[in-house]
Amino acid sequence: MSAPRRSVLALAVLSMLTEEPMHAYRMQQLIKERRKDDVVNVSQRNSVYQTTQRLARDGLVAVAATERAENRPERTTYRITDAGLATLADWLRTMLATPAAEYPEFPAALSFLPNLSPTDAVEALTLRVTRLEERLAALDREIAEVARFLPRLFVVEAEYQRQVIDAELRYVRGLVADLRAERITWPFADGAPGRFG
Template identity: 40%
Template sequence: MTIKNTLALAVLGLLQEKSMHPYEMTATLRERQKDGNFKINSGSLYDVVQSLVRHGWIEPVETQRAGRRPERTVYAPTELGQGEFVRWIDELIRKPVAEYPKFLAAVSYLGALGPDGAADALTERAGHLRDQIAAHRQLLAETVGSGQLPRLFMIEGEFALHALEAELVWITRTAAEIRDGSLAWPTSSWPA
């Protein structure tokens, strides 16, 4: 039985740390700013939790009530779920799969913008990337650098930071090549 929703991966990952109820899972993912890695909303998270229960990957272990709040069911991974989680992580890390990022699709038709439009669009994207890089650095400094979380719990943030930095290098270089004319621009196929 295979579950492909990466939010399920996040739920199983959180349950490696400790048993949790869905509200705590959502809060923890947002606190760690994992909403850039997973599409998080309460409805989808509850659906994923129910799916994991149906598949036997997690199970309710207790019900908690705090004050006048409604009861909350706390979940933990099952032996099956633990094995599937490890298998899934191993597969995702070992085997690259074709992913179809929107930016890559757009870059394949960069010429449609014309040299000035393409250079301007890339330059604007570079500015946004610089902002994202600064935010990633700050998050890593606040969580890992301060000792709030172990580095391993935020290691994907390091990967994301390096990916953003690599993209920025490529974009900056490509925009410069367009502006200085070293990136040939066919005049017959694309706008001037």
């Protein structure tokens, strides 16, 4: 049997189940309530169900109970197994210690920037600056709010995100300034998008 496939959502499910047995819908709601949906993609309701079922097949979680309320679909509550606890700890150690090759959209978009005109590029990047500033302000509010009633341990991921967004914001502001000052130019005489040959 192969090792269970690690994912951020699987990590979140296992972590939720260390608190108490629960059903997939409750896990999804807790992730959103705790604002962990900034780091765990739970936008598709079915993804939590599918991940929980995969973890059950892998023996990392097990059915704790199955209930059916009047006029409602059957609801299965899961609990974490000993193998799930061991896997959770192993995944956390690995994810904390090992930088992963990730493929975010923004660096990919930057690598194909010459396919836009300089004007379009500046316009899009300027809009990104505004959105990054808004995200930074929201994170500052979130960190301050959580710090009122929880220890810092529970906001370290938000602190990390804040640092990453702040660094990106500084970079994008500088890139926009360089584009506007024409310190970065297009390889085409008219500055129009085109293909490299």
